[in-house]
Amino acid sequence: MSSGSFRRPSSPSGSLPPGGISSGSFRTADLVAERYRVLVVDDEPAVLLSLQSVLSEDVDLMTCESAERALELLEEHPFHVVVSDFLLPGMNGYDLFRLIRGLPEYTSCLLITGSDAYEQPRDKERHYVLLKPFDPERLITLVVQLGRVAQMKRAVRRLGTSVAGKVG
């Protein structure tokens, strides 16, 4: 299962109050107008379908079954959050996240796994982990929070670039 376009529900939920406007390329209104875009990676079609069903009301979704395909999609589309299984055919979820950390835009990463073999990496760049079978409500909450984190980090970075441009 692999989709090439974002899936939007008919009735979006979780709307936020309108924000203010500041000068330059950074606008706080950007923070509230955007719906979070999420990429879900899992090689089990049943799990992928169920994850898509759980998340589709709250975020815009794309799905794929391998880390390699995920990297292609990340080149074509900007995502706020990548949710990935740990054990995948080919590259695993942790290696996928290491490559995502090298992207120019900050992207939040959430690992979901039922594997005993997974251990949290010792480096500083840790990612969030949910152990299967998780509470679906918890997944939604975490994904939305991670989307917000990515949005805020990008906005702060844009603000920093904008200020640096004016000072320079």
Place this chain on the structure above:
Amino acid sequence: MGDGAPVELDSLGAAELAAVAEEVASVLRHDLRNKLAAIRNASFYIRRRLAKTETWSADPRLEELSGVIQREANAANELLDERLGLGHLFARAVARTDARECVRQAIASARIQQGPALRVDLEAGTGEVDADSTELALAIRCLLENACRCCGTSKATGWHTAEVNGTGKDWRSWQRCLKRRPPIDKTESMS
């Protein structure tokens, strides 16, 4: 094994059996957790969609059965952790270990019936690592047996070098096949 006759275990046999059992159980736990995750997610979605309909309010069993799915999935997951957790069969005890002793233990119990003679060279330097001695000996034995099995089936004329390396918390072991015979200037060898 299949005829029900008792299996005679060598010194590392119990640890090896425990490791194999835990590996099989680990794969099973992973696969079952994936299925339970799909069930929980599917149930959540159906509940969320149905809860907005008249059918949901008209039939109280729908909510009740939805709760049953969630509870039973949780209970099944707990059973997986409690009953299918075989970690207790082999409790890893990491300590400062002389890797050379582990190599000797591995050689002494290696199950090599046919094929090339086994010769192991041990370097004279200290071989101390932080490891569980049984686990390390077992890993080395697997390397040796695999190397001999490989030589025996492929009739390869090369040498297989098994190395164990490590000084801190981590140790690594691997084997590689050499085309040429390595120098025989080691201080210790066993055949």
